[in-house]
Amino acid sequence: MLKRVGIVIAVGIVFSALITFMTNGINGEKENYYKTGKQVVIENDKYKVTMDVEQFVPCVLMAQLDVDSPMELLKAQAVVIRTYILYCMGNNDKISSKELGLPYYSYSKMQEMWFEEFRRENAATGWGMFYNFTGLGKTKVYDEKMQCIHKVMEKTKGKVLKYNGKIILPLFHQISNGETRDGEKLIGSEYKYLKSIKCKNDTQADEFIGIKFFTLEEFIKNLSKNGIVIYKDKKEKFEHNKSDVHQLISMMDFSRVDENGYQLWIKIGDTKINGDIFQKALGLRSTSIKIEEYEQGVRITSRGYGHGFGMSISFADVLAREGAGWKDILRKFYDCVIVDY
Numbered sequence: 001m002l003k004r005v006g007i008v009i010a011v012g013i014v015f016s017a018l019i020t021f022m023t024n025g026i027n028g029e030k031e032n033y034y035k036t037g038k039q040v041v042i043e044n045d046k047y048k049v050t051m052d053v054e055q056f057v058p059c060v061l062m063a064q065l066d067v068d069s070p071m072e073l074l075k076a077q078a079v080v081i082r083t084y085i086l087y088c089m090g091n092n093d094k095i096s097s098k099e100l101g102l103p104y105y106s107y108s109k110m111q112e113m114w115f116e117e118f119r120r121e122n123a124a125t126g127w128g129m130f131y132n133f134t135g136l137g138k139t140k141v142y143d144e145k146m147q148c149i150h151k152v153m154e155k156t157k158g159k160v161l162k163y164n165g166k167i168i169l170p171l172f173h174q175i176s177n178g179e180t181r182d183g184e185k186l187i188g189s190e191y192k193y194l195k196s197i198k199c200k201n202d203t204q205a206d207e208f209i210g211i212k213f214f215t216l217e218e219f220i221k222n223l224s225k226n227g228i229v230i231y232k233d234k235k236e237k238f239e240h241n242k243s244d245v246h247q248l249i250s251m252m253d254f255s256r257v258d259e260n261g262y263q264l265w266i267k268i269g270d271t272k273i274n275g276d277i278f279q280k281a282l283g284l285r286s287t288s289i290k291i292e293e294y295e296q297g298v299r300i301t302s303r304g305y306g307h308g309f310g311m312s313i314s315f316a317d318v319l320a321r322e323g324a325g326w327k328d329i330l331r332k333f334y335d336c337v338i339v340d341y
Contacts, residue, residue: 034157036082036341038089042097042104050094054157057081058149059104065313067114067145073317074152075326079338080170080311083160086341087167111142156326161336163193168336173306175314176202177288179260180333183309186258191309193335196260199315202304210285210302216240216248219282219298223273226281232269245293252291262308263287276307310334 040056042049051059060081065074081102089095097104105113115138161168169191171183176199183194202208214222220230220240230238232251248268256265256275263275264287275287279302288303305314311333319329327338 039094040097041094053082053085060102062105062110063103067148070320072326072329073320075156076316076329078152078156079159079330080172083167083170086160087169111138114145115141158340159338160341161334162339163336168193171310173308173312175205175208175305176308176312177261177286177304178203180312181260181262181308194309195333195335199312201318202312202314205314207305212300214298216245223281228273228281230268230271234270238269245296245298249293261288263289
């Protein structure tokens with residue numbers, strides 16, 4: 001009799017959990033977000049979805065930060081994302097997610113990701129084993145995580161960054177090389193709002209230093225794949241099989257750096273290479289670099305992660321943990337006002 005009652009109770013629990021799972025929406029389309037009236041179109045070979053910008057912001061936010069990041073950092077980055085989307089959109093009412101070029105997670109992807117994390121962390125507990133066995137509980141975990149996202153979106157709804165009455169291009173990066181870069185001096189007067197500030201903690205960040213090694217052949221081939229050909233003596237093409245690393249290094253000029261230590265140009269022999277193009281060709285983390293000969297090859301050490309303009313997410317995280325509010329964080333990096341769209 002007791003066994004039969006136990007079976008009935010267990011079935012009741014499973015059935016109740018199943019009903020909850022089936023009735024709760026997971027695609028985010030029913031979330032009660034503020035609406036901008038501007039839409040992002042997500043399209044691939046299998047489907048086409050149109051979402052309001054406010055609905056799309058969390059998708060991008062969760063691809064950039066963990067949901068358990070400091071709340072004020074999440075709020076600041078949500079405003080940055082919204083501002084960037086609306087800047088790219090201009091006077092249009094719609095824009096393709098491909099045109100934005102931002103990584104994003106679908107709401108269903110967030111649900112799967114958060115549930116898998118929950119199952120790993122609770123595998124040895126009673127509820128953890130139950131969820132692992134049944135696959136139920138996804139909605140419960142999803143709803144708990146989404147409560148945080150709702151708070152972020154509610155507190156920052158419709159907020160954007162403007163300078164001289166115009167929505168700014170809110171550049172941001174993962175880690176600075178210790179300082180962010182001056183937009184006016186390096187890009188132009190219209191980017192005066194991108195401030196140069198010291199990011200005292202970035203130099204201690206886990207991914208601050210990046211090191212890559214290349215053989216002489218790999219180095220030259222990577223440049224060639226990106227249309228960069230090294231010439232010397234104004235006519236002769238540099239041949240890696242006829243030269244050595246020491247000769248290559250002796251041909252390099254790294255004197256063109258900005259005041260924050262980022263490489264503007266690199267000259268190798270008679271070939272002048274833009275710092276950003278050089279970084280992309282060799283897959284470096286930033287243009288704040290040091291190049292040296294190492295064991296018959298080339299070693300390149302980069303400092304920071306990203307272009308160095310605008311908000312350093314790493315330092316913004318530190319500021320949030322120190323108690324700074326989201327508006328203070330944004331004003332630290334951008335000379336702008338925070339207003340409703």
